[in-house]
Each structure stands twice: as structure tokens, then as C-alpha cells.
Amino acid sequence: MAEDHSTDHSRLSNPEDNPTFSDDLITQTAPRQASRSPLPQMEPDALFEPATKSSQRRWNEIWEGLLRLGLGETALRTGTIIASIALILLVLWVMGSFYLKGEVASNQGSVMAAPLPTETPTVPPPPFKLPAAALVEGGIPRFAELHTTLPNQARYEMTQYEVENGDTIFGIAEKFGLKPQSILWGNFDILADDPHRLQPGQMLNILPVDGVLYEWHAGDGLNGVSKFFGVSPEDIINWPGNNLSAEKVGELTNPAIDAGTKLFVPGGSRPFISWSAPLISRNDPAKAKIFGPGFCGTMMDGYIGAGTFVWPSSEKWLSGYDFSPGTNHWGVDIAGDSGNPIYATDSGVVVYAGWNDWGYGNAIVIDHGNGWQSLYGHLSELYVSCGSSVSQGATIATMGSTGRSSGPHLHFELMNASGVRVNPWDFLIK
Template sequence: MREENSPEEKPAIERTEPVVYIVRAGDTPISIAERFGLSPETIVWANTELEENPALLRIGQQLIIPPVDGVLHTVKAGDTLESIARKYEVSVDDIINWEPNHLTRDSQLVVGQQIMVPGGVKPFTRPRVALTGQMVAPPSNFTGATGRFIWPATGVITQYSWSGHVALDIANLTGTPIYAADAGVVIYVGWDNTGYGNMILIDHGNGFRTRYAHLSAFNVSAGQQVSKGALIGRMGSTGRSTGPHLHFEIIYNGVRQNPLAYLP
């Protein structure tokens, strides 16, 4: 498998085998996918590290880039063309008709063999969060939230919400102020080991929580009540990050939402 990091990578239609890409400063799954003419889901599905949390890239990380949209499957003991097709919701013909697979219906699969499944899909796993500090329970009687959010930072949106990244990435200079998107109680301030780095989590007392990740500094402490628009921290590039930005999430009843649906 060759490495492909020239400024003008070949679009997927010109390739018949996977290549290795080295993550650069400022990269996101979407920008990498666009560079290769693929969907971001295809990039995520081909790289186990990203499947755990697609938002978390690091400079120098090696990614496998499939030749076409779909799933790059590594054959395991007991696999058949039928079981692979069923797993990724395609037909056997979809697999054998991709000529670079060099397969027929009578082909014997070998453990470790890589098969491209064009058009295949995989379910996304919920991103893991591993906090190193203690989360504070919000007071049950907090009623200060307005239910209407404001932008938590100024800057350029470098990654919008999509199926593997239900959040916004807002890039600006290190130290750019980060503000509470609505009034609430800070229930976590500290480090996250899965890649969010320095992170703040605010409970708004109405089913909503907001997450602010990759910070360079904190201006609040756990248990503190904050007003809408209060300075809570500073933008940074801590954790798994390719440059200074805010990773911002709006979570309702435990489910991540597209922030643009709530921001003015």
C-alpha cells in the first residue's frame, strides 16, 4: 500500500487500491474525504481509531484511504461473500463486480485478505469519553437557561455536522475567548483521555448540555453557575487536534444534535 501525500491526490475514480495518507495541520475527515473524492464515512470506516470518535485526528496520524466509497473489509475466519454482503447491506454482485477485488462467486476467501465493498455501510459507534476528573451533578432546581443558544466563539467553521461528527469545529487563534452558549451549571472541567483534551461540559437544566473541547485554558470551575455569554475558557489545540479550534456540541437528552439547528 503506497503513501499518497502530494498536494494533488488522485481522486478515487483513478485508483483501484487503498493508499496511506498522513494527516496534516488543519485536516478534518471532511477535508480529507473531499481531497480524495470520497465521503467522510468511507474514511472513518476504514480506520478503527476514527470509528471510536471521527472528530479526533492528530497531525502525523496514518489513515487508510479506500479507492471508492464503501467499506474496506479485512476477511476474518468464517467470512463468506454472502456474509460480507449481508453485513454491509449490499449484494454479492456489488462485491464481485468491483474488478480490482479479482473475485468470482466460487472464490475462496483468505483470512487477512482485503476486499472493497462498494456502496457498503456500517453503523456508527457512539464516541467514547474518558474523563480524568469527577463530574459534578447539577442542582435539580436550576432554571436559568433560556433555551436559546448563542455562538460560543468567533472564527471560521472548519467542520460542519455530519453523521460521524455531530458537532461544529470553529477555528481561530489560540487564546480566542470561549463563551457559554446558554446559562447553566458547569458539571465538568478537566482533561478527556479519548482526544477532546481540555474540556468543559455545561448542564443547562432543561435536557440540554453543551461540550467545549480542545481548550487551552479554563475560566470556570466544576459546580459553578454561569450566565449566557459568560467567558468560560480559551481556544486551543489540546488532545487529538490538528490546529487551534473549538469542538462544540449541543446534546439533548443524551443525543448529540446539529448545532446549526439551534444557533442564530
């Protein structure tokens, strides 16, 4: 078969001349090819991202608005309260649904079903028979208690007490439950406010309670007397031991009370009458003349103390009374034996040397020239005299028991420039 080699076939076989592949056809067919291509794959979460972000922005805007209004803290508290209430309701619901629907078993039936106890039979007591006559005659011995203790009863009357050897104001007061002052205030005519006057054999008044015994004087008034002792007139009138009454007394300014009547003032107090030596200056020692023949006249100046005070005796323990303003004892009683040396506590000039009429017996007073003064009482032998200048620690006398004294000891006092007697323990160098 013959082949056709014409030029028309050659042009048709050229791809560029083929109308099927023209630019118009390519342009028209391209969209159809693209429409048939598969869609791209998308994640599921990507579909909700726009909604989630929008919700977050909305809550952020609400929260920022609350903060601008200053309601942020209030909103947090409100939310916390709501959450707490919801949690409580949830717990109550769970408890009611699962735990509180059970039945409580009761054992009342078992208790009621228990048998009652059996009654114990009563046995009648044996008949009583009188003991034999021999036993009745001898009897059962019953001893009386010889030391029956009776309760303390209130006392309204004074009692008497005889002073014994070794007694002190403190010991007697403690024995009767009183203050030491009350022993002195109840016995002024015997002790004169001076505890050194206490002697064995004396009969002391023992007051029923703490207070003062007062002897009524003509012209006294209850208002003035009660004011002096720090009580009211009714305190004196109503005390049973005084045997007074408002009708019997009459007017308080001029009461019907006989002079010399001893009245008890319950709870009363008064200043002590001091029998101690006053401040005796070396410039005017004669003012101590009222204290006894040991006073000194005009004298020259002498040593001045250093203001320090050494122990005035060879012994360093007490005998009798300590420094006790409450019992009108303004010094210390230093124990020892007769003849023990007594030393000058500081340098100075002797302004009193000799007998003292107020109970100190032989006494020495030294003016230390710096406002201080020291006193030494109940001495046996004196080694100095008026106007003597003494050095600190020099022996000035010996210990004794002169004056109102129950045994050998030294009564020692210190007085400052103000005339105030001070506690020697606070100043002595031991």
C-alpha cells in the same frame, strides 16, 4: 203659323209624365250603365301574396313539427353540412374550369441544352528529390509533450496518500472523487471514525470507489457481512481487487477466507462509532466516567437555562469542520487564538469538567436543566468545576488546542432532551 196650345202637349212636355224616365226604365237601364264602367286597378304583387303566405305557413308547420320531435338541432346541422359540401363542390368546379387548365412550362429542355463544363487539365507533380545531407543530419526538431493528459481509468486496487498540513477529510475526499465517509470507512484503524484524528504524516488508504474496507474475522459469513454493509455477497466476491471467486470462496456461510484479510465492500456503508459525550444529567453525572477523569459525582441542583443560546466564543468564524453527520462530526469548530474567552451558551450546572480521553482534551459539559446540554472541547484553562452553577454568557474557560487538535479552536456541540445532537447554527443567537 198657328201654335198648338192644347193640353195634351202640355202633359207630354212634363218630365214626370214622360214614360222614358219611369222607374221601370231606370231600373232596367242601371245595370247596363254599371257594366260599362271601368274595372278597378290591382298591384302585380297582390296577385302572388296568397301563394307566398301559403308557402311560409307550410314551412313553419314543418319546422314546428321538427321541433316537437326534437329534431331541430339535427336539421340545422344537416343543413349546414349540405351547404358546406355544396360550397366546396362549387369552389372545385370554379378552380377546375378557370385555374387548372393552364399548361406548366418546363425548363428541362433548357437544362439539357446547357453546355457541359470543360475538363480542367491535370498538371503532373514535380519530381521528388531527397534533401541535402546536411539537412538530414540536423533534422527537424520534434519535442515530446511532457504533460500528456491520460483519461481516467477505473481503479480496482487501493492506493496510499500521505496527509499534509492543512488537509481535511473533505479536501482529501474531493481530491480523489470520493465521499468523506469513504475516507473514514477506509481508515478505521487510523482515524477511528473521528475526523479530528487526522494528522500530517499519516498514510491513509484511498479506496478505488465509495465503500467500506473490512477486515475479515474468523467465524464471519459472507451473508451476514454483506447484509450489514447493505450489499450482496456477489458484490464482494466479484470485485477484482478482492481476488475472490465463487469456486474459491465455497459456502457463503463458512467461506474459505483467511482471518485478517482486508476486503473492499464496493457501495457499502455502516453506522459511525460515536466518540461524542452522551447526554449527562445533573441527576447522574457519574455515568460519564468512561469518558475520562473529568466526570463528576453526585451534585446539588442549580441554575436552569432559558432555552436560548448565545454565541460561545469571542470569535464568530469557523476553523476546520462544520456540523457534518456524514463525517461523524456533530458540532462546529469555532476558530480563534489560544486564550480567547469561552462563554456559557445558556445557564445551567457543570456536569463534566476536565480531561476527556476521546479526543476532546480539556472539556466542559453543562446541563441546562430543561433537557438541553452543551459541550465545549479542546479548552486551555478551565474557570469552573463540577457542580458549578453558571449564568448565560459567563466566562467558563479559554480556547486551546488540547486533545486531538491541529490548532487552537473550540469544538462546540448542542444536544436536546432526546439525546440527539443538533446543528448549533439552527439555535445559536449570532
